[in-house]
Amino acid sequence: MERINYEGWQDCLRLTNGSMELVVTTAIGPRIIHCGFVGKPNMFGVMDETKGLTGGDEWHLYGGHRLWHSPEIKPRTYSPDNSPIEAQEDGEWLHLVQPVEPETGIGKEMQIRLDPAENRVDLVHTLTNHGCWDVELAAWALTVMAKNGELICPQPQGDMDALLPNRWLVLWPYTNMADPRLTWGEQYIRMHQRTDMTRKCKFGLSNEDGWLAYLVGGDMFVKRFDYEPEAEYPDGGCSVELFTNQSFMEVETLSPIAKIEPGGSITHIERWYLFDNVAVDETEKSIEKEVFARVSTTE
Numbered sequence: 001m002e003r004i005n006y007e008g009w010q011d012c013l014r015l016t017n018g019s020m021e022l023v024v025t026t027a028i029g030p031r032i033i034h035c036g037f038v039g040k041p042n043m044f045g046v047m048d049e050t051k052g053l054t055g056g057d058e059w060h061l062y063g064g065h066r067l068w069h070s071p072e073i074k075p076r077t078y079s080p081d082n083s084p085i086e087a088q089e090d091g092e093w094l095h096l097v098q099p100v101e102p103e104t105g106i107g108k109e110m111q112i113r114l115d116p117a118e119n120r121v122d123l124v125h126t127l128t129n130h131g132c133w134d135v136e137l138a139a140w141a142l143t144v145m146a147k148n149g150e151l152i153c154p155q156p157q158g159d160m161d162a163l164l165p166n167r168w169l170v171l172w173p174y175t176n177m178a179d180p181r182l183t184w185g186e187q188y189i190r191m192h193q194r195t196d197m198t199r200k201c202k203f204g205l206s207n208e209d210g211w212l213a214y215l216v217g218g219d220m221f222v223k224r225f226d227y228e229p230e231a232e233y234p235d236g237g238c239s240v241e242l243f244t245n246q247s248f249m250e251v252e253t254l255s256p257i258a259k260i261e262p263g264g265s266i267t268h269i270e271r272w273y274l275f276d277n278v279a280v281d282e283t284e285k286s287i288e289k290e291v292f293a294r295v296s297t298t299e
Contacts, residue, residue, distance in 0.1 A: 001094070006033060008052020013087060015094065015112070020119045020274050022112070025064075027054050029085045030096035030110045033064035035121075035221065037274060043214070043221050045144040045248040055082050063144040063248070067108045067125045070140040070234040070254055079103045092116075105131030120298075121272040129260040138234045139255040139268035143223070144248045149216030150280075151191040151242055151249060152291050154209040168237035170204035181244060185284050191242055193249040200245050204238030211295050212240055212251055220278040222295055223253060224271040231256030273298050 006012040006023050013024045016038060023034035036043045046063035053060060059078040068077055079101040086097040090111075098108040111124040125139050145151075158166040171177070179201050183190040189205070207227065214221045225239070233239050234254055243250040255268035275294045280286040 001089070007046055009033070009054070013094065015114045017114055017116050017119075020114070022114060022121065024087070024094065024096065024112065025085075026087050026096075027084055028062065028082055029066075030098055030108060031062060031064045031066055031081070032110075032112070032123075033062070035065070035272070035274075037119075037219065037276060040219065041146065041217065043146055043216060043219060043274075045146050047144075047247070053082075054084075056080070057082075061144065065123075065141070065143040067110060067127070068140040068142060069104075069106060069127055069137040070257075071137070076104055079106075081108075100130045104135075105129065106135070106137075119274040123270045123272065125255075125268045125270070126265050127260070127267075128265040129262055132262055134259050134261050136257060136259045137266075138257045139266055140234075140252065141254075141268055141270055142250055142252045144250055145193070145214050145221070146216050147193055147195055147248065149193050149214050149249060151193075151244075151251060152213040152215070152280075152287060153189045153191070153205060153207060153240065153242060154211065154292075155185075155187055155189060156206065156208045157187065167208075168204075168206040170236045170238050170241075172200075172202040174200045175202055183282075187284055188287055191244060191249065193244050195246050198246045200243070202241065202243040204235050204241040206233065206237045207240040211298075212242075212253070213291050213295060214249070214251055215278055215280065215291075218277060218279065220275040220291065220294065221251075222273040222275070222298060223251060224273070224295075224298055225253045225269065228256055233257065271298070 015022045025031045044064045050060045059080045088095045094112045096110040100107045107128040109126040113122040156167045181192045212223045241252040
């Protein structure tokens with residue numbers, strides 16, 4: 001790990017195992033602002049208009065990976081993360097702690113471990129209630145991805161002769177189901193990021209398979225997470241939510257909803273993987289061969 005300046009932010013932390021690298025901001029956050037192979041482009045999206053920006057009372061997208069709490073409500077969810085954070089090494093882990101949000105009484109933390117031998121990141125998100133009463137919410141891990149990529153989301157399969165439904169698909173008011181960026185396949189839903197389409201598009205799903213993949217420039221970023229089938233998830237049962245516009249795509253996972261007593265916490269774990277030389281065509285057979293075959297080697 002080394003301290004660097006990155007995209008205008010001072011005192012960032014760069015972690016690398018020689019193959020992949022992460023860059024974490026400490027002037028704002030907690031944020032992981034860069035993820036990719038060493039010497040190759042950032043797989044995360046960074047907003048040009050806010051590069052290097054710090055301070056102020058207005059919430060900014062910035063880009064990269066962040067931690068929110070769900071369900072989405074203004075102004076609670078949009079508490080700014082514009083101030084310096086505490087960053088501490090704890091063995092192989094980097095522990096990031098944000099000052100308690102004065103508007104909500106919620107404290108946000110991330111613990112990050114970059115595997116020394118493989119292209120894997122273990123990431124623990126923690127929300128702590130520092131307030132005086134119970135709060136009900138879910139941990140929400142959101143990653144802004146680079147432009148011109150494609151998202152692959154598996155759909156639950158199950159017994160094809162079953163009488164009851166086995167998945168929950170949630171659409172936002174601005175989502176057009178005929179949007180050409182979306183492909184509603186038999187086993188997978190695909191979403192493309194296109195810089196020529198300004199309309200917003202978002203869907204959520206009860207993703208029981210516990211993974212999402214984003215492909216850009218021949219490289220693939222995979223998120224893995226645990227799904228709890230008996231738990232209540234936000235927004236009508238969404239364990240994942242996917243959003244895109246002309247500037248970026250956001251790949252989001254959520255924990256179950258929990259009631260947190262004063263002093264209590266909830267955690268949400270993601271595991272990230274990077275793969276190179278991945279190419280898919282319009283068929284789901286290619287997804288099985290190029291994407292799922294690689295995802296199945298992870299845990």
